[in-house]
Amino acid sequence: MHELSIVADLFTIIEEKAQQAKATRVTRVKVLIGELSGVVPELFRSAFHSYKKGTIADKARLEMKITKIKFKCHSCGKEIKAKDISSPDFSYACPFCGSKDVELVSGRDLYLEKLEIETS
Numbered sequence: 493m494h495e496l497s498i499v500a501d502l503f504t505i506i507e508e509k510a511q512q513a514k515a516t517r518v519t520r521v522k523v524l525i526g527e528l529s530g531v532v533p534e535l536f537r538s539a540f541h542s543y544k545k546g547t548i549a550d551k552a553r554l555e556m557k558i559t560k561i562k563f564k565c566h567s568c569g570k571e572i573k574a575k576d577i578s579s580p581d582f583s584y585a586c587p588f589c590g591s592k593d594v595e596l597v598s599g600r601d602l603y604l605e606k607l608e609i610e611t612s
């Protein structure tokens with residue numbers, strides 16, 4: 493399952509950060525899930541809660557936020573949001589100036605945004 497390997501990677505990061513911060517417990521984990529990441533939030537949540545058992549994040553709460561797709565046009569500098577893209581088969585061209593020099597700046601990956609810890 494896709495979500496399980498993502499959760500495993502996430503826990504590697506969580507444990508690294510917790511160790512750096514000398515945490516005794518992780519209480520809250522906040523992740524940003526990109527619309528295009530292919531992660532199904534409900535599958536991710538259940539994978540998270542089964543994986544956390546026996547880790548430093550054993551009792552951690554999980555918060556998920558979906559990040560919307562956003563492009564930036566390098567020609568005119570405008571931000572292109574999903575609602576600006578009327579066609580369902582958006583051709584990766586800027587709807588304002590027609591340039592193809594657009595870059596996906598948000599909505600692709602899964603990020604660990606925030607970790608709340610206890611140190612004693």
Ligand SMILES: [Zn+2]
Pocket residue numbers: 565566567568569570586587588589590591
């Ligand atoms: Zn443009």
